[in-house]
Amino acid sequence: MSTADRVKSVVAAVLKVPEQSLTPQSSPDEIQAWDSMRHLQIILGLEEEFGVQFAADEIDGLQTINALCAWLDEHRG
Amino acid sequence: MSDLRSNVEGLLAAGNHRAARAALAAAVLTKPSTATCHVVADKLTQIDPVEAGLTPVKVAYLTNYTVDPLLPLLAARALPSGLTVTTYAPGFDLWMQELVEPSSGLRQFNPEVVIVDLLPEQVAQDLTTRFLALGREGVEQAVNAAVSVIENGIGALRQWSKARLLVSALPRPLGPSLGIIDAIPSGQKAAFASINERLRDLCQSAGGHLVDTDRLVAEVGWSGWRDYRMWSIARMPYGNAAMHRLADEHVRYLRALMGRGRKVLVLDLDDTLWGGVLGERGEHAIDLGGTHPGSGFVDFQHAIAELRRRGVILALNSSNDVDEVLGVMRRHEAMVLRPDDFSAMRVNWQDKAENMVALADELNLGLDSFVFIDNSDTECARLRDALPEVLTCQLTGDPSGYGPWLRQSGLFDSLGYSDEDRQRGEMYRDEVKREQHRQSIGSLDEFLESLQMELTAEHVGDATVARAADLTQRTNQFNMTTERRTADEIRGWREARDRVALVFSLKDRFGAQGIIAFAAMQITGGRAVITDLLVSCRVLKRHVEDAILAVLTEHAAARGAEQIVACVRPTRRNAPFIDFYPSRGFSASDDAAPAFDPTLQLFTRRGRIPRPKHIAIQATEAPLHS
Numbered sequence: 001m002s003t004a005d006r007v008k009s010v011v012a013a014v015l016k017v018p019e020q021s022l023t024p025q026s027s028p029d030e031i032q033a034w035d036s037m038r039h040l041q042i043i044l045g046l047e048e049e050f051g052v053q054f055a056a057d058e059i060d061g062l063q064t065i066n067a068l069c070a071w072l073d074e075h076r077g
Numbered sequence: 078m079s080d081l082r083s084n085v086e087g088l089l090a091a092g093n094h095r096a097a098r099a100a101l102a103a104a105v106l107t108k109p110s111t112a113t114c115h116v117v118a119d120k121l122t123q124i125d126p127v128e129a130g131l132t133p134v135k136v137a138y139l140t141n142y143t144v145d146p147l148l149p150l151l152a153a154r155a156l157p158s159g160l161t162v163t164t165y166a167p168g169f170d171l172w173m174q175e176l177v178e179p180s181s182g183l184r185q186f187n188p189e190v191v192i193v194d195l196l197p198e199q200v201a202q203d204l205t206t207r208f209l210a211l212g213r214e215g216v217e218q219a220v221n222a223a224v225s226v227i228e229n230g231i232g233a234l235r236q237w238s239k240a241r242l243l244v245s246a247l248p249r250p251l252g253p254s255l256g257i258i259d260a261i262p263s264g265q266k267a268a269f270a271s272i273n274e275r276l277r278d279l280c281q282s283a284g285g286h287l288v289d290t291d292r293l294v295a296e297v298g299w300s301g302w303r304d305y306r307m308w309s310i311a312r313m314p315y316g317n318a319a320m321h322r323l324a325d326e327h328v329r330y331l332r333a334l335m336g337r338g339r340k341v342l343v344l345d346l347d348d349t350l351w352g353g354v355l356g357e358r359g360e361h362a363i364d365l366g367g368t369h370p371g372s373g374f375v376d377f378q379h380a381i382a383e384l385r386r387r388g389v390i391l392a393l394n395s396s397n398d399v400d401e402v403l404g405v406m407r408r409h410e411a412m413v414l415r416p417d418d419f420s421a422m423r424v425n426w427q428d429k430a431e432n433m434v435a436l437a438d439e440l441n442l443g444l445d446s447f448v449f450i451d452n453s454d455t456e457c458a459r460l461r462d463a464l465p466e467v468l469t470c471q472l473t474g475d476p477s478g479y480g481p482w483l484r485q486s487g488l489f490d491s492l493g494y495s496d497e498d499r500q501r502g503e504m505y506r507d508e509v510k511r512e513q514h515r516q517s518i519g520s521l522d523e524f525l526e527s528l529q530m531e532l533t534a535e536h537v538g539d540a541t542v543a544r545a546a547d548l549t550q551r552t553n554q555f556n557m558t559t560e561r562r563t564a565d566e567i568r569g570w571r572e573a574r575d576r577v578a579l580v581f582s583l584k585d586r587f588g589a590q591g592i593i594a595f596a597a598m599q600i601t602g603g604r605a606v607i608t609d610l611l612v613s614c615r616v617l618k619r620h621v622e623d624a625i626l627a628v629l630t631e632h633a634a635a636r637g638a639e640q641i642v643a644c645v646r647p648t649r650r651n652a653p654f655i656d657f658y659p660s661r662g663f664s665a666s667d668d669a670a671p672a673f674d675p676t677l678q679l680f681t682r683r684g685r686i687p688r689p690k691h692i693a694i695q696a697t698e699a700p701l702h703s
Binding site: 009012013018040045053059 | 078079082110111112113115116119143145146306307309310311313317
């Protein structure tokens with residue numbers, strides 16, 4: 001699976017939405033369920049899925065599927 | 078994950094809730110990741126518990142941190158145990174307020190289980206952050222203060238709720254102020270130990286259980302236990318691994334508390350109890366002995382043998398030649414488990430799912446009390462699909478990890494440990510002999526006569542109260558009201574003049590079966606209400622329940638009560654016995670006194686019921702003879 005697919009799978013699970021409804025631009029602005037608590041749960045889910053850790057001050061800035069994918073591609077071994 | 082979701086949606090659309098349950102449970106067992114747990118927790122809310130054979134339970138978390146990420150993990154991890162959990166958590170740090178306020182969300186939710194998990198740096202802040210400033214007296218005061226916070230909470234809860242209670246022990250600090258000498262008697266370790274000792278006493282008197290947090294921290298490791306980053310951003314204290322482990326620990330309690338504990342361990346043989354295929358390699362070439370990989374299987378067998386001593390019934394379900402298997406079990410010098418350790422076996426070339434049903438029949442236990450361990454992908458998938466009630470676990474990886482995995486799995490955790498536990502395996506083996514004997518005798522009457530049964534009725538005493546409580550926790554089939562009682566609750570009845578609480582033990586020519594039943598009555602104003610009547614399923618169909626009912630009516634008569642009222646709370650699992658009272662001359666009672674729980678059905682009759690023949694009844698107290 002590509003990074004994008006794996007990210008979508010985690011985001012969809014936490015937000016309780018179908019994976020097909022997510023696009024690279026999906027963000028809290030367009031998905032109501034994507035609140036700050038869910039955002040942190042997405043981060044926890046991604047950390048577990050990819051075996052990485054986001055820095056505390058990065059978490060808030062990564063607000064789209066695209067941004068999350070880019071960060072993950074850059075940071076995982 | 079998308080596959081899981083659409084698969085389950087399809088099954089639900091077709092009305093197949095049992096298969097939907099099986100698919101979700103299999104996903105949790107295969108890969109219990111955070112994402113899987115979120116999907117499972119979500120879909121679980123659409124499953125009909127009755128159709129799917131799930132036991133609903135309402136759980137409230139009282140915490141001083143943000144507990145939201147833990148909730149879906151708990152719901153998902155509880156599913157393979159046959160539980161469907163609904164959770165409630167008061168808003169951030171509002172737990173005490175919601176305990177006290179009559180109209181709070183917590184009180185409206187009316188939890189069946191309450192989990193109190195407070196962080197040490199909140200509830201014992203001084204002991205955590207400025208320990209060395211406290212001095213000896215200051216430490217004592219801080220210990221008292223921490224205990225009182227929890228004590229007050231429990232006190233407030235008990236004003237309005239009989240919910241089962243779990244309280245987390247406070248873990249000792251990771252970086253103690255005294256560093257390498259912290260283990261001295263005046264260190265932080267000792268201060269936290271003293272808090273936890275008092276919490277344990279507190280739990281005991283409030284009918285709760287202390288969760289041993291230090292053991293969980295040791296398993297996960299401190300670095301994975303706390304996530305200081307998430308704590309500082311969002312008041313979420315736990316790392317991912319810690320949340321999964323906490324959820325799992327809480328599920329272990331929920332299982333035991335809700336009568337969903339597993340009782341039977343069914344094992345495969347090849348590549349499970351030993352390495353390699355016996356039929357191909359022969360007795361002398363299987364991997365089993367002092368060196369790798371055989372040593373892993375020896376260790377695994379030790380872990381299984383210890384479970385047997387803990388009260389777990391062992392059985393075999395394997396595709397093999399039975400004579401060959403018995404030969405290895407009797408002769409192989411590295412075998413830890415011997416034929417006598419197994420209460421039942423199906424070693425043949427039949428389908429394993431069919432074998433499993435036959436084992437449940439033979440042992441007279443529900444499939445939902447079974448755990449099956451096998452190494453094969455296909456067998457495990459087949460069993461999970463065919464019999465979702467059975468918890469099927471697949472062995473993976475190196476055999477040296479099997480024993481450690483089983484010891485840490487908590488699959489068979491229960492809330493007590495008694496003589497019955499130690500002897501259970503043997504009792505069930507006698508049971509199989511009894512069954513063979515029955516088949517050799519033509520009529521049921523002759524069989525019952527030949528058993529030479531002796532039933533002893535006794536008031537619950539210090540030595541038996543734990544077993545009585547344990548029976549109320551474990552018995553699901555012949556259990557007229559399915560009231561789960563704690564030892565303290567039953568102990569309290571001994572003081573009450575209007576209460577009668579009896580334990581019954583049985584023996585016959587095949588051996589002693591220990592305490593097999595518990596019953597309680599409340600006798601007031603010429604009327605005896607049977608509030609509890611439960612009989613272990615392994616002695617049913619022998620008129621033991623009739624003998625017990627006879628004793629109860631005799632007891633009522635001796636106390637001047639002519640009218641007997643019997644309570645029944647129908648559940649999915651006691652359905653086969655729901656007609657017990659009506660078939661014994663009771664009729665439905667319109668005496669629906671408001672004091673009675675509306676979920677109870679009442680039945681009534683007058684006078685004594687004669688003792689059944691074939692059972693000699695010994696009663697230790699005079700009133701029982703009158």
